[in-house]
Amino acid sequence: MTxxxxxxxLPTEPEITCSTCAACCCQxxxxxxxxxxxxxRFIDTDDWGGEVMLRLDDGWCAALDRDTMMCTIYxxxxxxxxxxxxxxxxxxxxxxxxxxxxx
Ligand code: SF4
Ligand code: SF4
Numbered sequence: 001m002t003x004x005x006x007x008x009x010l011p012t013e014p015e016i017t018c019s020t021c022a023a024c025c026c027q028x029x030x031x032x033x034x035x036x037x038x039x040x041r042f043i044d045t046d047d048w049g050g051e052v053m054l055r056l057d058d059g060w061c062a063a064l065d066r067d068t069m070m071c072t073i074y075x076x077x078x079x080x081x082x083x084x085x086x087x088x089x090x091x092x093x094x095x096x097x098x099x100x101x102x103x
Contacts, residue, residue: 016087016095023069024094026061029053030080037076038063053078 029046030053032038042063044054054062063073071077085091 016092018086021069021095022098023060023064023071024098025081025084025091026064026069026071027055027059027098028094029055030061030078032078034079036078036082038073038078039076042073 031046032043032051032053038053042054042061044052046052056062058066060066061071063071063077065072071081
């Protein structure tokens with residue numbers, strides 16, 4: 001005999017949202033491919049002369065508020081940040097790569 005477990009009793013996957021995330025994607029290298037008005041003090045130059053978001057010694061983007069883990073230049077954030085999709089495979093991979101942030 002087969003026992004059917006009602007779907008409502010099955011464990012659900014934890015919801016993936018930026019509000020429960022340690023801004024994992026803000027440790028990635030972010031190239032500036034369009035001008036969105038990022039302040040100069042947050043801009044660095046990579047080994048090939050391209051403009052990237054400056055990252056500090058802790059690995060996170062210089063524009064990230066370390067207390068709130070929110071972007072301080074949200075309205076002027078780079079195009080790549082705008083296109084990074086919450087819940088997409090890249091997002092999930094970044095969250096898994098920094099799992100210790102949730103311990
Ligand atoms: S997009 Fe994904 S990795 Fe980036 S802050 Fe949101 S949940 Fe975290
Ligand atoms: S500009 Fe903002 S959204 Fe983009 S990596 Fe830096 S802190 Fe994150």
